Amino acid sequence: MAVDYTKYLRMDKMPLYWCPGCGDGIVLKCYLEAIDELGWSKDDCAMVSGIGCAARVTGYVDFHTLHTIHGRAIAVAVGIKMSHPDKHVFVFGGDGDLVHIGGNHLLHACRRNVDVTVVLINNWIYGMTGGQHSCTTPPGAKATTAPRGSFEPTIDVCKMAIGAGAGYVARGFAGDPTRLKKLIKEGLEYKGFSLIDVFSPCPINFGRRNKLGDPAKLLEHMKSFLVSSAKAKRMSEEELKGKFITGVLHKDTEKPELTEAYKSIVEKAQASDEYWAKYVKGTLSESDKNKITREELKKLYPYDVETPLKQWKKL
Amino acid sequence: MGRIAFLNANAAVAEAALVAGLGFYAGYPITPSSEVPERLSKIMPEKGLPFMMMEDEIASINACVGASASGVKAMTCTSGPGFSLKQEALGMACMFEVPLVVVDVMRGGPSTGLPTRPSQQDIMQARWGTHGDHPIIAVAPCNAQEAVFETIRAFNLAEKFRQPVVLLTDGSLSHLHTKIYIPDPDEVEIVDRAQPEVDPENYYPYDYNYEVPPLAKWWTEDGKSYRYHLSSLIHDKTGFPTVYPKYAQWLLERMHNKILNHRDEILKYEYYKMDDAETCIVAFGSTAEAARVAIDQAREEGIKVGMFRPLTIWPSPEEQIRDIASKVKQFIVAEMNLGQYKLEVERIVGGRAPVYGVSQAAGVLIRPSQIYDKIKDPSKRVEIGLTEEELKRFGGGE
Amino acid sequence: MGFHYELRFAGVGGQGSLTAGTILAHAAVFHTNYYATQVPTYTSQVRGGAAKADIIISDTPIVFAESTNVDFFLATHQKAYDAYKGDLKKGADVLVDSGLVKVPDEDAKIYKIYEYPLVKVAKYEIGNVVTMNVLAVGICVGLTHVLDVEAVRETVKEEVPERFLDMNLKAFDMGLEVGEKFRREGPTKK
Ligand SMILES: Cc1ncc(C[n+]2csc(CCOP(=O)(O)OP(=O)(O)O)c2C)c(N)n1
Numbered sequence A: 001m002a003v004d005y006t007k008y009l010r011m012d013k014m015p016l017y018w019c020p021g022c023g024d025g026i027v028l029k030c031y032l033e034a035i036d037e038l039g040w041s042k043d044d045c046a047m048v049s050g051i052g053c054a055a056r057v058t059g060y061v062d063f064h065t066l067h068t069i070h071g072r073a074i075a076v077a078v079g080i081k082m083s084h085p086d087k088h089v090f091v092f093g094g095d096g097d098l099v100h101i102g103g104n105h106l107l108h109a110c111r112r113n114v115d116v117t118v119v120l121i122n123n124w125i126y127g128m129t130g131g132q133h134s135c136t137t138p139p140g141a142k143a144t145t146a147p148r149g150s151f152e153p154t155i156d157v158c159k160m161a162i163g164a165g166a167g168y169v170a171r172g173f174a175g176d177p178t179r180l181k182k183l184i185k186e187g188l189e190y191k192g193f194s195l196i197d198v199f200s201p202c203p204i205n206f207g208r209r210n211k212l213g214d215p216a217k218l219l220e221h222m223k224s225f226l227v228s229s230a231k232a233k234r235m236s237e238e239e240l241k242g243k244f245i246t247g248v249l250h251k252d253t254e255k256p257e258l259t260e261a262y263k264s265i266v267e268k269a270q271a272s273d274e275y276w277a278k279y280v281k282g283t284l285s286e287s288d289k290n291k292i293t294r295e296e297l298k299k300l301y302p303y304d305v306e307t308p309l310k311q312w313k314k315l
Numbered sequence B: 001m002g003r004i005a006f007l008n009a010n011a012a013v014a015e016a017a018l019v020a021g022l023g024f025y026a027g028y029p030i031t032p033s034s035e036v037p038e039r040l041s042k043i044m045p046e047k048g049l050p051f052m053m054m055e056d057e058i059a060s061i062n063a064c065v066g067a068s069a070s071g072v073k074a075m076t077c078t079s080g081p082g083f084s085l086k087q088e089a090l091g092m093a094c095m096f097e098v099p100l101v102v103v104d105v106m107r108g109g110p111s112t113g114l115p116t117r118p119s120q121q122d123i124m125q126a127r128w129g130t131h132g133d134h135p136i137i138a139v140a141p142c143n144a145q146e147a148v149f150e151t152i153r154a155f156n157l158a159e160k161f162r163q164p165v166v167l168l169t170d171g172s173l174s175h176l177h178t179k180i181y182i183p184d185p186d187e188v189e190i191v192d193r194a195q196p197e198v199d200p201e202n203y204y205p206y207d208y209n210y211e212v213p214p215l216a217k218w219w220t221e222d223g224k225s226y227r228y229h230l231s232s233l234i235h236d237k238t239g240f241p242t243v244y245p246k247y248a249q250w251l252l253e254r255m256h257n258k259i260l261n262h263r264d265e266i267l268k269y270e271y272y273k274m275d276d277a278e279t280c281i282v283a284f285g286s287t288a289e290a291a292r293v294a295i296d297q298a299r300e301e302g303i304k305v306g307m308f309r310p311l312t313i314w315p316s317p318e319e320q321i322r323d324i325a326s327k328v329k330q331f332i333v334a335e336m337n338l339g340q341y342k343l344e345v346e347r348i349v350g351g352r353a354p355v356y357g358v359s360q361a362a363g364v365l366i367r368p369s370q371i372y373d374k375i376k377d378p379s380k381r382v383e384i385g386l387t388e389e390e391l392k393r394f395g396g397g398e
Numbered sequence C: 001m002g003f004h005y006e007l008r009f010a011g012v013g014g015q016g017s018l019t020a021g022t023i024l025a026h027a028a029v030f031h032t033n034y035y036a037t038q039v040p041t042y043t044s045q046v047r048g049g050a051a052k053a054d055i056i057i058s059d060t061p062i063v064f065a066e067s068t069n070v071d072f073f074l075a076t077h078q079k080a081y082d083a084y085k086g087d088l089k090k091g092a093d094v095l096v097d098s099g100l101v102k103v104p105d106e107d108a109k110i111y112k113i114y115e116y117p118l119v120k121v122a123k124y125e126i127g128n129v130v131t132m133n134v135l136a137v138g139i140c141v142g143l144t145h146v147l148d149v150e151a152v153r154e155t156v157k158e159e160v161p162e163r164f165l166d167m168n169l170k171a172f173d174m175g176l177e178v179g180e181k182f183r184r185e186g187p188t189k190k
């Protein structure tokens, strides 16, 4: 089934910004295939990204797109989703963007189970700024800020997301696009927060510094950290140390989605209107229509300044 | 029909935001601003409007930018430390040119400062808090009634100029309850962002043909969908990044000009007993109320003193202040900080008249008596105007 | 200056003495033609710290709402009394809870001191300690005549939850009577 990618891309923005061998294009391709299979209209889709190589995706997809600031895309997306619960809202971003500087927003989006799909392009490095180490850089790996190898532990973002209450959590690999598309598609379909953590190569700023400048070699290296969920079931805890499990890691079909939860609060609130009723206490009724006179208002606001009132610009 | 209510400025801001058409609120609690979200959390669900408490002030303003970009009027509210956290995204709102209202209930700073006490220490932060050459509009009401009017105006300015507007109140206004009138939406002028006349295919979010290009709602009521791109990078008319020097220069100049060329619509100020004044007090917000009392008292003694009160703090009422400078003998800028707005007045006056200050950052309101003393002898430093009895109440001093 | 009256309601956080002030302020703005302002002040201690609400009622707009000449002072806790008696006018009417506040003898020479077991009466005679505020409002109005009785009664009806209404109206009337008696007979502490 051939997908006409040009349907979803802003073709006038080609060629793509990414370096040869970069995983970002593969992930984007998988994502567009998933969208295409779902048959969603571009008009109903909004995508937000922060700053980074991965975050450049918003420039290419022909949706409602916002290229925001570093780390904050998920928060921006929450604002959009809450205002338009019936639309599809996505976030694309890198590990630095979404996990390191923006980790707090990721955590709370998981907890809220807001219906936003986050595709995290996890290349273990700050690609755009030239290869500084990030929170996902494996210990010992070199970066421009870790010339002797990183001394910090890395993070399993999926475990964190599950712990924080995300409804759908999956890990994919840019080296396995067929499965990746399925994982993304399932995340898109999920009504709630979905995170797809995609291990993806940055041959230029991660690879070269670690003698893995050849994209194929880098993919092999990344793969050596990965274990499929099926295989993981047969492995001991000891064997799983330092490994990252791929596949659908968590799916909660019970947890309420945020905008749905808010809808029920709205229903509850509208059933009683208790606060509004209380606050409108001082309302001038129809029969009192002339009650607030210009003179009375002037007493409340005796200044020689314009007001936004149509009737009496100056009191 | 409108309503009469007995409210403080926080509640007034919340109510007025709804009158102005607030469609999305996101915030993070901080003294002395928390009553704004508390009140909205009660009312907004009853009106079917989304209300969120986010994980921090950064998330709050970012969520507001998202909501606003998609076509909804948004507001966030905070105080000092939170205002600092919001700065980066405030710059994004300037760059996107999306309407937004940011309320800062000023408390004593720096840092955690004096959480429960009033100040006016964020005047310069409101202007220059976020990096880069950006325009800003900031307004400062002097009481709860004016907070109603200025909140509505802040939303209108934001929508009209595609521009974040900072509403500056202070910790004392957030306590002071007064009788106010909350107008009904149809009693006031409500501005909604201009919508494009062209179809989505021909729409540019930064169309060069406009000083303030229409900002299309993503999803219009008649079912159209405007898909376009906004970027926090320097961009051309399409919204896509460019590094072309001419475009960068154009963009920043247009962003500034859309404000500076429309000062007559944005500036608001009050002249109080200025006709024959020889001394001009410059004061805004709650300090202006103390100045008013001091001026009345001095006038009774025949002292020719008046007040120029900017309601619009940024952009500056330069022409107005310059004009006053040619008429008066001296200025006294009274403010609850160590002379931030005085700096601006000095810049504008440019040496044409001496500029004195009642600059108090003590966490207590400037009293009429202090301003009165300054009127009597501007060269003399004014001490914090508290009685022994009152000082005792503050306890300790550690 | 025409009519200008300053009231201060003080207690400790959690006691709710401040709502007595709210009732009077609401009565002034919603049921009379007066202007009123209300400024609550809390100490950083949330529960158990002294707190006050200053009310100004005036027939002209109140520009700078600062209470420096308090005409009526209610204190329901010693801490509150000590902390906030500073701005009282000479000869101010001071109502204290006789069980909770001990007024120094020298104060009785400057102010008119009225002692009344507010909490006790609310709890045991009226039946619920929450009526203490309205009881105090009643005494205040009876003693000072600061506002029209009916205006305040209307406000009490609007402000208190329906299930406590009868109890509160009883408290209000009792308070009025006590206030009127104080007015006739003068301070209880000479
Ligand atoms: C507040 C802020 N801090 C730092 C930067 C600089 N910066 C831009 S992109 C980036 C890292 C991007 O890394 P990642 O999110 O992993 O994306 P990648 O480029 O690897 O795809 C950084 C640190 C910024 N733009 N804003």
Ligand code: SF4
Residues within 6 Å of the ligand: A017, A018, A019, A021, A022, A023, A024, A053, A054, A123, A127, A128, A201, A202, A203, A204, A205, A206
């Ligand atoms: S620097 Fe790395 S992540 Fe960025 S485009 Fe190049 S390969 Fe991709």
Ligand SMILES: [Mg+2]
Residues within 6 Å of the ligand: A094, A095, A096, A121, A122, A123, A124, A125, A126, A127, A134
């Ligand atoms: Mg990265």
